[in-house]
Amino acid sequence: MGGQRLVFSGYIAGFGTGSGVRLVIGHWTRSPFGAFTDVMVQTAADERVLLAPSAEVAEFVADTYHFDRIEVGPVTAVMSGARLDVTAGELTVAVGIGGPAPLDRLLRLVPGRLAVAPWWLSAIDPIASRIVPGVHTAGSAGQGRREFYGVRRSRRIVSVSGAFGGRDLGGVAPLLPAVGFGFSSAPPDPQIVAVTTTIDEGSAGRFSRRRLMG
Template sequence: MRIVVGTWQRSPFGGFTDVMVQQPDEQRVLLAPDDVIAGFVSSTYHFDQVEVGPVAATLATDRLTVRSAALDLDVGIGGPAPLDRLLRLVPGRIATAPWWLRTIDPVASRLVRGVHTSGTAGNGRREYYGVRRSRRIVSSAGRYRDGDLGGVRPLWPPVAFGFASAPRRPQLVSVTTTIVDAG
């Protein structure tokens, strides 16, 4: 089971949490809090199933808790991940600028296999990921549907929701996502 949690503090839709789950059978499921967010996210990324219902997350210094009808997840957050210091060297306005993210994409994808900072999203959109911080995930516990999630394991194989995956070592990242419509 591979899980990507998005806790959006700011977006055109306000703050929200969504969850992308890639099940052991490779089915990709989106858990979204409402129809508007479900529509936007599922038109940007690839899913086999979309489930709409309450999704809530609480992010503290050392813990992330996610709750929905299908998922209960408790994640322990540790110290800086290996590239965190390098990420913090880049000034914020540059770290999230699409021109910068296009430029560094070839380097980023070599430093962290499967990761991209620039790519094509659904419906002809361009998407950019500007990562500012990265912290280690040191523990996890919970359930998805009726199954125990077990502990922290490498993210392998890579997730297949969009043009990029996430680092193989589970991490909590602070990222600014920019999506530019075609035209």
């Protein structure tokens, strides 16, 4: 008997910085945990850090991806049409959001329901990884899970300011080298995407829906 299907809808922002710190911010408006924001940080020394708003979120994310260090504490995020501001532990960052990214027009051609369907995302994964090296739409995650990224829109990130660990981030830069949290990286070009992430738990999935819903 298979495990349950968990769906997260919101935004993922991925970008590098002049200091060498690379960030992937998940700003989720709907999920089994409710609305929340988490941040994956990969330092210039390649330490992978998770900043999570609760122990429950931290456990789930850490079971799905790979980290060297996990910090649990308040994560505040405010997103407007042209800006995303996040404060989490030793991180403060303001992200300036610009116009459509290069693939946005192509993404809009795919009907909404199809764009997030796991079978479709599995089928197009080989094509997606060739169009944007390092990026996958389907793959294996921790705890026997399967994960699917259904991106519907994409906008450019045009500026970044802030600090991590007391050090200035140094402005926006390509997300290079690729981050190493899971089977897929964010694109090298800094951008924020509207996305539905679907996670199919394995038959031995650890998280019951009752526990997820609190």
